[in-house]
Amino acid sequence: MELRVPLKTLCTETAKSLNSRARRLLRARTVQQLGPGDQRRAERALGWNRLTMRTGLHTLTRGFGCLEALSARGRKRAAVHVPALLDDRRAIVDSQRHTDPPCRTQRLYTRLRATEVRRQLMAQQGSQDHELPTVPTLTVTRNARGSFPKKVAQ
Known part of the structure; x- marks a missing residue:
């Protein structure tokens, strides 16, 4: 049938x-x-x-249902909530990236802190404060991408 x-x-x-x-x-x-x-x-x-x-x-x-592990699924990443965030952040940070000054490693460094990246996102993209992820979230995404902050000698 x-x-x-x-x-x-x-x-x-x-x-x-x-x-x-x-x-x-x-x-x-x-x-x-x-x-x-x-x-x-x-x-x-x-x-x-x-x-x-x-x-x-x-x-x-x-007669009774199974328990659902909804809390075990975790939170969605910030890029899911704000899809254009990664591209916008990458455009801001890539202009300030440089290698290690003594050239001992291949790590890329940037002078921008997460607070400055957030401020520039609000200024350049016109994003509101509540639309953007918090500073710790931006710090985690920056470190995961391999761009580490470093003080530059003046």
């Missing part, structure tokens, strides 16, 4: 509108109505993950 297109769209659109626990329960109830062994058919026809359907079926049969 093949699933009809209106039924497919109803199931997928309804599942998209629900949160994770309710979505699992909807998928489990749908698979129960389709009959035994229809997890594979639902996986092929609707694009649902069978492990998610099994988790929902366990929730239905046992």
Whole structure:
């Protein structure tokens, strides 16, 4: 038995509108109505993950759901929240980068501190204070990129 297109769209659109626990329960109830062994058919026809359907079926049969580890997923990086941040910051910092003055290493250094980079982002890009990441976040991204601050002899 093949699933009809209106039924497919109803199931997928309804599942998209629900949160994770309710979505699992909807998928489990749908698979129960389709009959035994229809997890594979639902996986092929609707694009649902069978492990998610099994988790929902366990929730239905046992009466309590599994705990979700949402806090274990962590925070998104600053570049996800502000996509153009890396390019804008790179343009500001690259103009001030130089190698080690005695040329003993290949490390690149910059005179700009994270506070100055943040100030220049606000001045040049017209960004507001609340739109930009904090100074510690900019420091971490700068160090991860391999651009370390160094005092220059005057």
